[in-house]
Amino acid sequence: MSALFEPYTLRSVTIPNRVWMAPMCQYSAEATGPDAGVPTDWHFAHYAARAAGGTGLILVEATAIAPEGRISPYDLGIWNDTQTDAFRRITRFLKDQGAVPGIQIAHAGRKASTGRPWKGGGPVGPDADGWQPVAPSPVPFDDGHPVPDELTADQIAALPGQFADAARRALEAGFEVVEVHGAHGYLIGEFLSPHSNRRTDEYGGSFENRTRFALEVVDAVRAVWPQELPLFFRISATDWLEENGWTADETVRFASLLKEHGVDLLDVSSGGNAARVRIPVGPGYQVPFAARVRNETELPVAAVGLITDPEQAEKVLANGEADAVLLGRELLRSPSWARRAAHELGGTVRIPEQYHRSV
Numbered sequence: 001m002s003a004l005f006e007p008y009t010l011r012s013v014t015i016p017n018r019v020w021m022a023p024m025c026q027y028s029a030e031a032t033g034p035d036a037g038v039p040t041d042w043h044f045a046h047y048a049a050r051a052a053g054g055t056g057l058i059l060v061e062a063t064a065i066a067p068e069g070r071i072s073p074y075d076l077g078i079w080n081d082t083q084t085d086a087f088r089r090i091t092r093f094l095k096d097q098g099a100v101p102g103i104q105i106a107h108a109g110r111k112a113s114t115g116r117p118w119k120g121g122g123p124v125g126p127d128a129d130g131w132q133p134v135a136p137s138p139v140p141f142d143d144g145h146p147v148p149d150e151l152t153a154d155q156i157a158a159l160p161g162q163f164a165d166a167a168r169r170a171l172e173a174g175f176e177v178v179e180v181h182g183a184h185g186y187l188i189g190e191f192l193s194p195h196s197n198r199r200t201d202e203y204g205g206s207f208e209n210r211t212r213f214a215l216e217v218v219d220a221v222r223a224v225w226p227q228e229l230p231l232f233f234r235i236s237a238t239d240w241l242e243e244n245g246w247t248a249d250e251t252v253r254f255a256s257l258l259k260e261h262g263v264d265l266l267d268v269s270s271g272g273n274a275a276r277v278r279i280p281v282g283p284g285y286q287v288p289f290a291a292r293v294r295n296e297t298e299l300p301v302a303a304v305g306l307i308t309d310p311e312q313a314e315k316v317l318a319n320g321e322a323d324a325v326l327l328g329r330e331l332l333r334s335p336s337w338a339r340r341a342a343h344e345l346g347g348t349v350r351i352p353e354q355y356h357r358s359v
Contacts, residue, residue, distance in 0.1 A: 003317040004310070005347025008056075008324060010230035010264045010300070013176050015100045015324075017056035017349060018317055019338040021047075022267075022304050022326040023104040023179070023234075025061045027074040027116045031129040037064065037077025038086045047090055050331055051097035054338030054349035057324070058099050059232075060090070062106040062181050065159075065166040069107035069187070072114050073129040078105065079162075084169045091174030098350040102177030104234065105166040105221075107159065109187030110135035110148040110196070136191050136213075137198040142275035156203060156213060159187075160220035167221045171229075178225055179232035180217055180263075184272030188214045192254075193239055193246040193273050211254055215261055222262035232302075233258050234267040237289035240277045248289055252296050259299040266293055266301045267326065284312060291321035302326050310341035 005017045028042045029035075047058055064070040064077040077083050091101040113130035115121050123145050124130035134155070135148035151159075163180065170178050182188035190196040191213040197204050203212055218233065225231055235254070239245030255266050268290035271279050279285075286305035294301045303322035307313050308330045316322050331337055342349040351359060 002314060002342070002345040002347035004314050004325070004345060005342055005349060010177075012228035013100060013230055015056045016098055017054070017338065017342075017347070018324040019055055019313070019341065020057040020302060020324050020326045021050050021055050021059055021331050022328040023059045023061045023181075024328055024332070025071060025075060027072050029074050029076050031073035034082060036067070036073075037070070037075065037079070038083050039076055039090060043076070044090055044093070048093050048097075049335040051094045051099040052352050052355070053334075053336035054342065054351070055099055055331065056338070057102055057177065058094055059177070059179055059326075060087075060101070060103040060175075062104050062108075062186070063166070065105055065107055065162045068112060068131050068134065069109075069162075070112060071106075071108040071186070072116060073124065074116060078103070078166045078169045078173070084173045087170075087173035087175070095174070097352065100177060101175050102179060102232070103170050103173075103175045104179040104181050105163060105170065106181035107162075107187040109133065109185075109190045110139070110141050110145070111185055113146075135187070136196065136203065139196055139198060141185065153201065159213075160216045163217045164220040164224045167225050171224075171226065177230050177232060178221065179234055179267060180214075180221060181234050182214055183234040183236040183267075183269045185236070185274070186272075188217060189236055189246070189273055192250075195239055195241060195245045195274055207250060207253065211257065214254075215257060218258065218261045218263060230264040231262060232265045232267050233263045234269060236272055237268050237270045237286065237293075239273045240271050240279050241274050245274060248292065251289065252293055255293045255297045255299045259297065264300065265323070266290075266299050267304065268293060268301050268322075269304055282306065283308070284316065287316055287321050291319075294320070294322060304328065310344045313341065314345055
């Protein structure tokens, strides 16, 4: 049997295969008003197509825990009842298709308040529905980006509760997996890295201090997320900096801590915290980071990053480099990738009755 199409169980949740959808922002929600951050027909159609295509786990894009935590004004949110209610339509359909619905909860930190990528993606101000970003330290992400406000001790203390509230709402909305976004230079990742964290209090400096906020968030989420449901954490395994950045060694060390705090799987990505760094992008270029965590800790991992070919994905699993693969852009190009992969590898995947004539 194809390793890619073996079911995978975490806590009480069995995911029908190892083809998972990575979170990818659609920048397609309303920016202001009562429907700000609410999933739309676009989001429903987008996620529904991948579920009908056989994807085992669908992780909904970075969904903000608060209005100021959005990457852009057009991002999804899960800070109010209107948003929660609208997500139910999506989770219900995903489950009907045999997929497991998951959601990534996030705060963008100093990389918040930016425009849609297809319109430049740069920082936007109040005149374009933007706001002033916050961060561990007043260090801008890049030239032309605003200097973020440094979070006060009281503000930091309030944030884990906001993540917990988001997790509660995710449960109410019907999600079965929640992922804490600690990667790509957003708020939690900013605390982890000395490149962006220049604090001199208990949240900065040493490895223990820089990881403190992330673990406080994980503890707050795990406390409200049911014990029978899995909790993921997404991490950038490295900043790709030669010095003064988050490293692969720290990722391995941190992974063991995350497991102790109730995380069930590490979603291993990289980069995003330092602007204009050179990243050796190529097929499966991030897989070695996932493999190292899996081999050196007891924490399951998912690999992501230019995994595009069924045989390539199968090899990652067969070699023991990851427990699952997360597809991003490839699922944008091919919503039914899982069905094609099953045909090529001799696996089985659920096909909607309406599509049986295509078999």
